[in-house]
Amino acid sequence: MAKLMYRDAIRNTIFQEMQRDPRVVVLGEDVVGGMGTAGGPEAIGGIWSTSTGLYDAFGPDRVIDTPISESAIVGAAGGLALAGKRPVAEIMFADFIGVCMDQLWNQIAKFRYMFGGKSICPAVIRMPCGAGYNAAAQHSQVIHQFVTNMPGLKVVMPSTPEDACGLLRQAIRDDDPVIFLEHKFLYGMSGEVSDDPEFCIPFGHARLARAGLDATIVAAGMMVGYAEAAADELARDGIGCDVIDLRTTSPLDEEAILDSVEVTGRLVVVDEAPPRCSLATDIAALVASKAFASLKAPTEMVTAPHTPVPFARELESAYLPSPAKIVAAVRQTLSYR
Template identity: 80%
Template sequence: MAKMMYRDAVVSTIAEEMERDENVVCLGEDIVGGMGTPGGPEAIGGIWSTSTGLFGKFGADRVIDTPISESAIMGAAAGLALSGKRPIAELMFADFIGVSLDQIWNQIAKFRYMFGGKTKCPAVIRMAYGAGYNAAAQHSQAVHQILTGMPGLKVVLPTTPADVKGLLRTAIRDDDPVIFLEHKALYGVSGEVPDDPDFMIPFGHARLSRAGQDVTIVSTGLLLGFCEAVADKLAAEGIGCDVIDLRTTSPLDEETILDSVEVTGRLVVVDEAPPRCSLGADICALVAEKAFASLKAPPLSVNPPHTPIPFARELESAYLPSIDKIEAAVRKVLGYR
């Protein structure tokens, strides 16, 4: 197995799939140039360096720098997908989906349904999301709860470089539209990645990163590492935690969550989105409805406050769920009588 960074897993997977299938194309702002570079094969490949070298390998017909117009990027991706291509469209920040919601929500997500299954829309929409990078209120949001609520979209949140590789390959080969959310604070994280050129991870299959009998903790993205740290600390005290990395929120692996709660009887969901109408609220409701008899304590969700994300580093740190906050929630459900 090779070891690589999260961002390198993105680039290498796209390159491998472009070599395998000539219908795979990339488009987005600054994916050729970026950061003031002149463009061309020497360019860095966008502000996140997630398309480095693609222009030199595949040329301007398949690696397309677009105008600064999210609605144009999504509209072009929709047309390309309907025409037999497999576009990988990048929105530089997930926060900008509002500009292109009609194309995503009202067009791309609905094509297969509206045309009675006679067409397909194999578009992958990549976005950098999340706080912890000191990028302020308009460039730090977690938007998965909005996109997960849109029927017709598959929503993917890889946490490790291996998951990037396996889930992105699955997304590119999928015949339905996929939202692929990459946490910007994870781009520099390294990990082992399988060498198999056909390594794929099916959607709707969560990953159990820690195993225990006392509490179920559900999360994804940057905060999963916080949950693992809590589980490791509590394990030293004889407290066992199941830590579940969702990987995808649509489809959601309900079975893994419910099976775990039936054993532990306790649930803590850790979610980077604000609390109202969040993924945490949705999973807590799911467990309350389908595993109520197994519960030994009320389910808890650990979220940021219902406010815009602050810019000041100290306030952003206070805003996000922390290891201490997650540990406090776990201890609360353990102590419930």
């Protein structure tokens, strides 16, 4: 086991997979250091430092700086995947998904279906996402609610450095297109990561981050840490909570959610997205339709409001879910007797 930052776990995993499989290629805006940068001190590996050193190790044929065109990046990734490569493409900010929506929704997500299963599209599209840096409304959004809705895409939201490693390795080796969402606020997080070059985490298997009998808290990505903090605070008052880290939203581990709610009888869903047509509402509906008899109280949802992400630090803090809001939601659902 080694202690790594989240961003280093991402970079190391890509490096190891490129060493293992010559079909793996990396492309995106500034993944080397800027269009035309030939390595050297300017090769920063993108603004998030998640591809540093790859260019020097694997050269321009496998680490490709692209123009500022999300359509070109995702379209090229799809073409490379159909041609037998295993591309790992980066969209610098998930907010720009709208520019490449046709390539994602109408092309990459549908290739296997429309070709009758005769073709695979093993493309990984990495997207840094989320608020917390006061980057304003166009650079602070989460987009898992959109891509989870698209049949044909697998959607991954790792919450720890170890999960970032295991899930990314699984994504690169998967034969289907994977949207790999990395919350920007987690890049500096440190944690233990397996040294095993074969360490993979299968999709569709949630992680039980905390265990308790009084309430179930479901979260993904950065919200998992907030849920854990809330559960720890509640535990000091004798309230035990299951905290379920979804890891992937498509496929979704329905069994883990339903099994927990059947024991606790209470559900709190935490989601950084606005509430309308969100992951929170989807999970609330799932439990209402499949575990209604187990519920002892109405489901509580802790989400962002239905508004763009504010720029001002104080407003952004008020906009986001927080451990305090999760604690209040758990106490609210426990108030029903």
